Amino acid sequence: MYNNNEQKRCSDVSHSQTVGVRGPVLVQDTVLHETLETFVFSTTRPRRIHTKGYGAFGYFYTTHSMKQYTKAGFLQTTNQQIPVAVRFSLASGNQGTPDTSRNVRGFSTRFYTDEGIFDLLCNHLPVFFVRDAIRVPDIISHLSPSPVNNLPDPERLWSLFAKYPEATNMLMWLFSDMGTVKSLRHIKGYSVSTYVWQNAQGIRHYVKYHWRPMAGVEYITQQEAQWLACQDPDIAGRDLYDNIEKGNAVEYELCVQLMNPEDAKLLPFDPLDDTKVWDENQYPLLPVGRMVLNHNPENYAEQVEKLAFNPANLLPGLEFSDDKVLQGRTFIYPDAQRHRLGPDFRNIPVNKQPNWSPSCMVSSGNGRYVSGEIMRSEIPNPDNFAQATQKYESFSAAEKKNLVNNISSGLIDAQPNTQYIVLCHLEQVSPALAEMARNQMLLYADTKEK
Ligand code: HEM
Known part of the structure; x- marks a missing residue:
């Protein structure tokens, strides 16, 4: 003393x-x-992507037993409450990027279950830019500012959509008004990647996870997003924090789509391709449980910045599939966290699991028989445009108009060759869409000349 x-x-x-x-x-x-x-040395290194974020805490309870499909302990019986930690984020940009920017929002949930930690990493849009992890570093560099002057560079962004035709479905989602959001209480969450559930009898199903906001889904237009970016660049974080502080719990429903792996042989697309969604009529959303976020962090640096989410934090009964993006993700997250938080990151209180050792990691696919020639190859059915067309056709006239404006107001600043290729991709989605985008770009070009 x-x-x-x-x-x-x-x-x-x-x-x-x-x-x-x-x-x-x-x-x-x-x-x-x-x-x-x-x-x-007091600050934590920022995340390589999903840099800007906000945290909230609460609990999850299972409303429908999933025993038929998975042996995961917390999904066997209804009503038991499990503590959760959530981090919402902007996938690209930096700590100063406005919350309303056109962006993918991350929506990561950690379940602290009796069997250990289960991390469910979701985005607010259901598809990804590419279907192979090996392309992702290039995608991130296209989404980043110019390395010359650190300014946003339209040619960098739009040459992504020219170079990767499989990103056309993402283009439809991201450049619709779904790409601009002012409140995290009103976004959906999608696992994007396909996982596997295995029940006690060893029967496997492919699974995609979905969060649905109980307060309803809301998006904003590009004009509103730009205006709000000036008024309050942190509007979504403030809205989340203030609501929870006032006692308004924020709630989401967890649902899953399940698929018999044999169906993959019958579908016109590859269900493990991250540029695709599964038709919700064919694979209906099954309700699983509810999440209630009812308290705010007390120490952002310790409780949120040091959270180390990892799609490989799984439980018996919750596994990986052969999704090529997900398989690339299996080891990169803890690598990033060793670099960002140090080799002892698993002992930081928000990440700590009692009696953890590497043998607690779930090894997916035990017992499966796999054979084939080793190669580097495109999947047999890339099907790059059909779902982009379906998405475009599902929009109302007003939503189509906004999509055209959002695309053409950006594409106008790319190089002519990039514009030409992106317009060719749009032509494949819908000749009418390409025509409207071309005409709108001519109007913008005229206005710029004057
Ligand atoms: C091969 C593809 C991908 C790679 C290499 C990758 C890599 C990373 C890395 C390095 C981080 C930062 C981790 C940290 O420092 O804690 C991260 C964060 C994140 N990733 Fe991915 N990612 C990929 C694809 C995806 C996909 C398809 C999703 C869709 C759900 C996703 C969702 C997230 C989310 C939500 C975060 C933020 C986690 C947090 O809040 O801490 N990622 N990713």
Whole structure:
């Protein structure tokens, strides 16, 4: 124990050590060094992507037993409450990117179950840009500012959609008004990647997870998003925090789509392709449970910034599929976290699991027989445009008009060759869409000349 004199000695540190009252500061001042070095090293390295985010906490309860499909303990019986931690994020950009920017929102949930941690990483749009993890670093660089001057570069962005025709479905979702959001209480969440559920009898199903906001889905137009970006760049985080602070719990329903793996042989697309959705009429959403977010972080740095979500944090009965994006993700998250949080990141309180060892990781697919020639190849049925067409045709006239405006107001600033290729892709989605985008770009070009 320390006595009062020692405490006083330790707290008297508001002046650097100098020679005389106004003399030079001494290099030997260990108190000064310790204070400044603590400051320099006190921040956590930002995430490589999904940098800007907000956290909230609460609980999940199962409303429908999923025993028939998975042996995961927390999904066997109804009504038991499990603590959860959630982090909402913007997939691209930095800490200063406006919440309303056209962007993919991340929606990650950690379930602290009796069997260990289960992390469910979702995005607010159901499809991804590409179907193979090996293309993702290039995608991220297309979505990043110019390395020359750190400014957004339309050619960088639009050459992504020219280079990767499979990103056309994502183009329909991201450049519709679904790409702009002002409240996280009103977004959906989609696992995008396909996982596997296995029941106690060893029967496997493919599974896609969905969160549905109980307060209803809401998006905003590009004009409103741009206006709000100036008014309050942190509007979505503030809205989440203020609502929870006022006692308005934020709730989502968890649903799943399940598929017999044999169906893959019959479908016109590959169900493990992340650029595709599964038809909700053919594979209806089954309700699983409810999440209630009812308290805010008390220490953002410790409780949210240090959360280390990992799609490989699975439980017996919850596994990976052969989805090529998901398989690439299986090891990159803990790699990123070792770099970002240090090798001891699993012992940080928000990440800690009692008695954890590597053998607690779930090895997917035990017992399956797999054979074939080793190769690097495109999947047999890439089917790059059919679902983009379906999505476009599902929009109302007003939604189509906004999509055209959102695409053409950006594409106009790309290089002519990039514009040409993107318009060819749009032609494949719908000749009418390509025609409207072309005409709108001519109008923008005229206005710019004047
Ligand atoms: C091969 C493809 C992908 C790679 C290499 C990748 C990589 C990463 C990395 C390195 C992080 C930061 C992790 C950290 O520092 O804690 C991250 C975060 C995240 N990723 Fe991915 N990702 C990929 C695809 C996806 C997909 C398809 C989704 C769709 C659900 C997704 C959702 C997220 C979310 C929600 C976060 C934020 C997690 C948080 O809030 O901490 N990622 N990703």
